Amino acid sequence: MTVKIYGSPMSRVSRVMWCARELNVPFEHVDVAWEDSKKPDFLAVNPNGKFPGFSDGDLKLFESLAINMYLAKKYGTGGLYPAKLEDEAAVFQWTLWAATEVEPLVMPALLVQLGYSKDEAGAKAAADKLPPVLKVLDGYLSDRQWLVGNSFTVADLNVATVVSLTHYGKVDISYVPNVVAWLGRCLARPARSPKAA
Ligand SMILES: N[C@@H](CCC(=O)N[C@@H](CS)C(=O)NCC(=O)O)C(=O)O
Missing domain, CATH: 1.20.1050.10 (Glutathione S-transferase Yfyf (Class Pi); Chain A, domain 2)
Incomplete structure (x- = not known):
């Protein structure tokens, strides 16, 4: 599974999970405790130390709404993402x-x-x-x-x-x-x- 969504689901992580589910994109949810968001392991995913963190293969992204546009364009052009x-x-x-x-x-x-x-x-x-x-x-x-x-x-x-x-x-x-x-x-x-x- 290449898509990973990191962070507490009671956060803006839920936005990205919603988008992935709309697209039927399989993803791994990596639950990260709030107190671990400023630790090196998570900062390597999102250097802002904020949820969500996101990766798709070698690509790492932050900003929940930008992640959604990326996901929708990659996996849903002509559907969730408009073609024009x-x-x-x-x-x-x-x-x-x-x-x-x-x-x-x-x-x-x-x-x-x-x-x-x-x-x-x-x-x-x-x-x-x-x-x-x-x-x-x-x-x-x-x-x-x-x-x-x-x-x-x-x-x-x-x-x-x-x-x-x-x-x-x-x-x-x-x-x-x-x-x-x-x-x-x-x-x-x-x-x-x-x-x-
Ligand atoms: N604009 C960012 C905001 C990220 C953000 O502030 N996430 C919150 C959780 S919903 C967070 O991690 N807060 C902890 C902190 O600010 O230290 C996005 O949409 O991804």
Whole structure:
């Protein structure tokens, strides 16, 4: 088995496992304890000392959403990964949008909920900036089911893993009903583990 996914499944590791399952790519999950993430063995896989770590043969990668785009392109072009250049560009757009515009506004609330942070005021201030951002996605989804083309792609998977953090962070997103409905469609996919975040 050439694909290995390293780290606690209760982390962004779940994103990559979801993607691999969507693609029916066999993988080895190497569970790494949180306290071992800064030790040399794991730093040799991901020098950031963060989960996930990933390898496919000799290739090592970090950044969960980039790993997903790699996996989808290698094992799912024409399916989970769109074949057309313009659609690939839309995958890049939505993935980077989720990572840069959405995740930083949701993560503080999640860290408070998980007990890693006590900065409730900071978490609220970040989450308060979310509505205009998510309304962009809501408007886009007003007349379509999926982000790119007519079927579920890695763009949906990547953005859904980020937007779903609102649930775990107890951030209300009921004001964007198209996003709520789309997120439900994404998270209902059989390849997603019930434990995924
Ligand atoms: N942008 C990175 C973030 C990686 C990350 O922060 N992972 C968390 C787990 S979900 C982690 O390992 N945190 C431990 C730490 O920051 O020391 C990615 O998407 O892979």
